[in-house]
Amino acid sequence: MIRAAVTGASGRMGKLIISNIVAFDGMQLSAAFDLVNIGKDAGETAQVGNLGVAISDVKDMEKVLKGSATDVLIDFTIADATVVNAPRAASAGVNLVIGTTGLSDEQKHIIETAVFKHAVAGIISPNFSVGVNVFFKILAEASKYLGDFDIEVIEAHHNKKKDAPSGTAIKAADVISATLGGKEYVYGRQGLAPRSKEIGIHAVRGGDIVGDHTVLFAGDGERIEIKHQAHSRQSFASGAVKAAAWVCNAGPGMYTMEDILGL
Numbered sequence: 001m002i003r004a005a006v007t008g009a010s011g012r013m014g015k016l017i018i019s020n021i022v023a024f025d026g027m028q029l030s031a032a033f034d035l036v037n038i039g040k041d042a043g044e045t046a047q048v049g050n051l052g053v054a055i056s057d058v059k060d061m062e063k064v065l066k067g068s069a070t071d072v073l074i075d076f077t078i079a080d081a082t083v084v085n086a087p088r089a090a091s092a093g094v095n096l097v098i099g100t101t102g103l104s105d106e107q108k109h110i111i112e113t114a115v116f117k118h119a120v121a122g123i124i125s126p127n128f129s130v131g132v133n134v135f136f137k138i139l140a141e142a143s144k145y146l147g148d149f150d151i152e153v154i155e156a157h158h159n160k161k162k163d164a165p166s167g168t169a170i171k172a173a174d175v176i177s178a179t180l181g182g183k184e185y186v187y188g189r190q191g192l193a194p195r196s197k198e199i200g201i202h203a204v205r206g207g208d209i210v211g212d213h214t215v216l217f218a219g220d221g222e223r224i225e226i227k228h229q230a231h232s233r234q235s236f237a238s239g240a241v242k243a244a245a246w247v248c249n250a251g252p253g254m255y256t257m258e259d260i261l262g263l
């Protein structure tokens with residue numbers, strides 16, 4: 001039985017991940033952390049019934065993780081919290097699944113260093129849905145033939161999202177840039193802004209949009225749009241729980257969703 005803990009247990013993703021852990025054959029919730037609802041039952045907070053697992057303060061993370069024999073921690077919080085909590089969990093010998101977006105390169109490096117130092121397995125992905133990871137694969141292939149086209153990444157999310165542009169939009173641009181060789185990124189445009197050979201990245205925020213990503217390849221007299229739309233957060237939650245089961249059997253190192261999905 002895999003014992004999985006969740007940081008951000010009171011958040012939109014954390015609650016859904018707890019319900020997916022409960023439904024996943026061979027996995028159980030071992031611990032839960034957040035800044036709010038401390039002491040309340042994580043299952044009741046997630047509306048899946050009492051699980052006998054109280055939400056703990058992140059300050060007690062190492063002690064709680066060791067005491068609960070946790071195998072893997074799933075973290076969907078904010079970047080400044082993840083960069084502190086993920087190394088704490090790694091130092092307790094716990095594998096990591098990180099869904100938090102907005103991590104800087106330096107913050108990712110801190111987490112990866114902790115993963116290698118403590119010989120655990122880790123994955124950091126801005127998007128755990130199967131469809132988005134296939135979308136990245138299609139973008140890499142399309143870019144091979146469309147390097148002369150103007151390329152724009154347009155994303156839309158709900159009005160509560162804290163970071164912009166989305167981690168998925170940046171990853172889409174990174175995938176294209178890696179195929180075409182080092183593209184400059186331009187984030188939105190205002191005033192005099194003549195277009196060059198950059199990738200334009202644009203963020204839209206409104207209502208309850210779960211997550212739309214469109215990549216526009218525009219040439220002379222034609223264009224191609226490659227689009228992914230998430231209808232619900234379930235695709236992210238089920239992917240993160242599958243990743244948690246996978247990293248527990250992977251051995252030490254950093255992994256990607258491509259590894260997990262065999263892409």
Ligand SMILES: NC(=O)c1ccc[n+]([C@@H]2O[C@H](COP(=O)([O-])OP(=O)(O)OC[C@H]3O[C@@H](n4cnc5c(N)ncnc54)[C@H](O)[C@@H]3O)[C@@H](O)[C@H]2O)c1
Binds near residue numbers: 008080125
């Ligand atoms: N990788 C993916 O597939 C994917 C999908 C959806 C969302 N996300 C990302 O997941 C993150 C969370 O999204 P959400 O919509 O659930 O946000 P949310 O605001 O609903 O939940 C975040 C939770 O983290 C908690 N938190 C904040 N600081 C903390 C700390 N220091 N220690 C412990 N808990 C802390 C908050 O109290 C809150 O309960 C965001 O970065 C979002 O972009 C990733």
